[in-house]
Amino acid sequence: MRLTLCAVGKLGATVENTLVKDYLNRATLTGRGLGISPVDLLEVEAKKGAKAATSALLKAQEMEAIKSTLSDGGILITCDEHGEPLTSRQIATRLNTYKDRGERRVTFLIGGADGLDPALLKASAFSLAFGPQTWPHALVRVMLAEQMYRATTILAGLPYHRD
Template sequence: MRVHVCAVGRLRKGPELDLISDYTTRFDRTGRALGLGPLSVHEVEDRKGGGMAAEAGLLERAIPKGALICTMDERGKVMSSPDFANLLGRWRDEGRGDVAFVIGGADGIDPALRAKADTSLSFGKMVWPHMLVRVMLSEQLYRAASILSGAPYHRA
């Protein structure tokens, strides 16, 4: 199952990009034998300042056709890392070809796009900067692959 992160904004060189690159490489390496990956990032940028609605249009074009859509949203479901790993494994086992994790911009995800999502996840009730959400998501994807593979990375 191919994994896509569709996000508003472009990461510049810096610690966030370094962390995402590291976790993406780890996920791809670990996930390959599990039928997970590759992990690809699709960045969109609303240069005309159209707000959430314009960002939603760009995000929708970045989401692969037929992909399961999972928005990252403060109103989403909070789950443990093992539960997230099981969810990812279930989607894979159901034969999903693609899953797209959608991260909005500074104002969040347009309600119309949120309504099209198959599911929504949250990293807690606090609001996180969208660039940090990318780092946290890439780490959790790697952690999920580690859990599914039985590797010792996750210690709970």
């Protein structure tokens, strides 16, 4: 099964991007023995020059860009402030269920500054929340990448995660 972190926007050469790539690489290495590999990053270009556009229009434009990037389907998990605040073990269990069902791809999706289009939220298997706080976009990527790595270590029985 392939795991993907898909995010609207590009981080460029930042410390956060270095961390994201490090955690995804670790997840790839750990996941190989589990049949979870590769774990990759897809960045969807945010719409430029659309300041005058409404939030709903921006979300719809970003949704179209996301759909064209994720044309091969699979399980979609959205990140949303109104989603479920799952534990690391619960995330690992859900990923293991998808793997055991024979799913080919699971994509975690982080929207743009205005969030995700309601149609994407509705189409997702579930939405994941990182608590009631508002987090900077770049940090959400790091936290999600770390959770993807943590899930692979839990499934592999490695001592990285402690309850």
